[in-house]
Amino acid sequence: MINVVEWVKNRIIDDEIERYTDNGRDFINDDYIESLINNANNKKPDPKKIRDILNKSLAIQTLSLEDVAELIKVSDPDLIEEMKEVAHKIKLKVYDNRIVTFAPLYMGNLCVNNCLYCGFRDDNSIIKRRVLNIKEIEDEVKVLAGEIGHKRLIVVYGEHPSTDVNYIAKSLETIYNVKVKVRNGWGQIRRVNVNAAPMQIKELEVLRDIGIGTFQVFQETYHKKTYSYVHPSNTIKGNYLWRLYSMHRALEAGIDDVGIGALFGLYDWRFEVISLVAHAIELEKKFGIGPHTVSFPRLEPAANTPFIQETRYRVSDDDFKKIILILRLAIPYTGMILTAREPKELRNELVDYGITQMDASTKIGIGAYSDRLTYQELEKQQFEIGDTRTLDELIRDLAKKGYITSFCTAGYRCGRTGSSIMDLLRSGKEGVFCKLNAVITFREWLLDFASKETEEIGLEIINKELREIEKRMPDIYPKVIEYYKRIENGERDLYF
Amino acid sequence: MGRGICISDLEQYLKELSKTYNCGGIWICKKFGKRLSFIAGVRPVKLIPPISMEVNKDYVLFIEDDSNIDENERRNILNKIHSYLLFS
Numbered sequence A: 001m002i003n004v005v006e007w008v009k010n011r012i013i014d015d016e017i018e019r020y021t022d023n024g025r026d027f028i029n030d031d032y033i034e035s036l037i038n039n040a041n042n043k044k045p046d047p048k049k050i051r052d053i054l055n056k057s058l059a060i061q062t063l064s065l066e067d068v069a070e071l072i073k074v075s076d077p078d079l080i081e082e083m084k085e086v087a088h089k090i091k092l093k094v095y096d097n098r099i100v101t102f103a104p105l106y107m108g109n110l111c112v113n114n115c116l117y118c119g120f121r122d123d124n125s126i127i128k129r130r131v132l133n134i135k136e137i138e139d140e141v142k143v144l145a146g147e148i149g150h151k152r153l154i155v156v157y158g159e160h161p162s163t164d165v166n167y168i169a170k171s172l173e174t175i176y177n178v179k180v181k182v183r184n185g186w187g188q189i190r191r192v193n194v195n196a197a198p199m200q201i202k203e204l205e206v207l208r209d210i211g212i213g214t215f216q217v218f219q220e221t222y223h224k225k226t227y228s229y230v231h232p233s234n235t236i237k238g239n240y241l242w243r244l245y246s247m248h249r250a251l252e253a254g255i256d257d258v259g260i261g262a263l264f265g266l267y268d269w270r271f272e273v274i275s276l277v278a279h280a281i282e283l284e285k286k287f288g289i290g291p292h293t294v295s296f297p298r299l300e301p302a303a304n305t306p307f308i309q310e311t312r313y314r315v316s317d318d319d320f321k322k323i324i325l326i327l328r329l330a331i332p333y334t335g336m337i338l339t340a341r342e343p344k345e346l347r348n349e350l351v352d353y354g355i356t357q358m359d360a361s362t363k364i365g366i367g368a369y370s371d372r373l374t375y376q377e378l379e380k381q382q383f384e385i386g387d388t389r390t391l392d393e394l395i396r397d398l399a400k401k402g403y404i405t406s407f408c409t410a411g412y413r414c415g416r417t418g419s420s421i422m423d424l425l426r427s428g429k430e431g432v433f434c435k436l437n438a439v440i441t442f443r444e445w446l447l448d449f450a451s452k453e454t455e456e457i458g459l460e461i462i463n464k465e466l467r468e469i470e471k472r473m474p475d476i477y478p479k480v481i482e483y484y485k486r487i488e489n490g491e492r493d494l495y496f
Numbered sequence B: 001m002g003r004g005i006c007i008s009d010l011e012q013y014l015k016e017l018s019k020t021y022n023c024g025g026i027w028i029c030k031k032f033g034k035r036l037s038f039i040a041g042v043r044p045v046k047l048i049p050p051i052s053m054e055v056n057k058d059y060v061l062f063i064e065d066d067s068n069i070d071e072n073e074r075r076n077i078l079n080k081i082h083s084y085l086l087f088s
């Protein structure tokens, strides 16, 4: 029987914080960021300066905090329009016109922390608690990989001894081992990303050895005073720095794809945006590797969680659009995840702002995929989701807008990771792989899972892409066609 | 021998191979389950699907274009890379 109190006591290793600080100082300078924001309140932006900043973004350079503060000032509709155009161009240059899809899989809702904004907090007695066992994980994956057709998951764990590193490792192995016969081939999850509590270096090495995709930890809020308020000090999560240096530990452990994020609505969005960029700059400086992805969830209603109604920092749709736009411009090489927390209409619009990853057929209740729930049960979920489209519906809607859905998981299976992928992203070479792999993997998905309507519009997109490849990359085109035919003849999991 | 010295020697060796055999990208990855993390080498140049071959149970060599490398040379290359990695 695990002693939870003992477990909690031994989680934080001070040396695994202190070794990363600069003379005891961390990389979020609250006073300086506040001063940038105050300055942004006072002065109008200079269009010439804004255009110089946009040129830096177009050259796939990370913006400085001062540049980001300048962008925050912009309210002129024409300049915003220019920012949108540049954001879209950056997305095409770095990732082409593809969207990668994934599904979240919640493994348990036991948590030792008490975050004021979260439905899963320890003292929320109305939540039905549960952790999936191995058989239940297999059942979930059979639906995700065998019926819906996902190839990529983000698995989510609460901070609790019942979902500790050994459980995470076992669950990852379980997921990777599920293989399901489908219409014309077989379904399997090919990349598992993990969203979990901050870990120790030796635990991260265990996850690295299993073959984790991206390791994500969101800081929630970078603003220290707010952080202390929403995360009680007698909990593990109350330690700001332990969380802040999660990605440093992951990179030191050899996990070279890391994802950062903030929960928008806890504090002033401008502070969080500048801090996310500061986090990216810090990782680039210390490890030569920036964040593989950035996430920007907004607070959503959760069961028995009045804090959400009370906060004065809730982010409007207009500000949310600006957040995404500025992050796209500020960290141009990074993947940007827009989840189904947001409603369908807004997601349809925001995809043009440079989003690279979206989830679909999303269920966030524990065991909800194999339970086949068609409604949301708030007392089993962390929050309420806004876009309930199936993967087939999302793909069709994306295709109508000219986007190709990609199921590519090639990068981390042939070394396009860490500093290597940074160079490829910055030079636009990764965008070529994105295009080729999108065509191959999308064809595979259409054959195995698509409805008739989606297959028709999907094939139109593929034909357009093939014509473009033939024109722009005549040397590679024959190889693409060879792979394409092999997929049509029943081979699976081919990639560039 | 320090790790840094060996990896940079390996990097240099792979650069030479890329030039000699006109193979474009040629790089070494370390295996972590399904994950293959870049260790050293010339990143993709020709942007064609790379050929992969095991150096040993922990490392994989990727070559974009191996058409100018015969069987004998391939064996020698793998052996040499293996010995670099032994000391890293």
Ligand code: SF4
Pocket (backbone or CB within 6 Å): A111, A112, A113, A114, A115, A118, A119, A120, A121, A122, A158, A159, A237
């Ligand atoms: S936000 Fe995460 S750490 Fe906090 S209570 Fe919820 S599940 Fe636990």
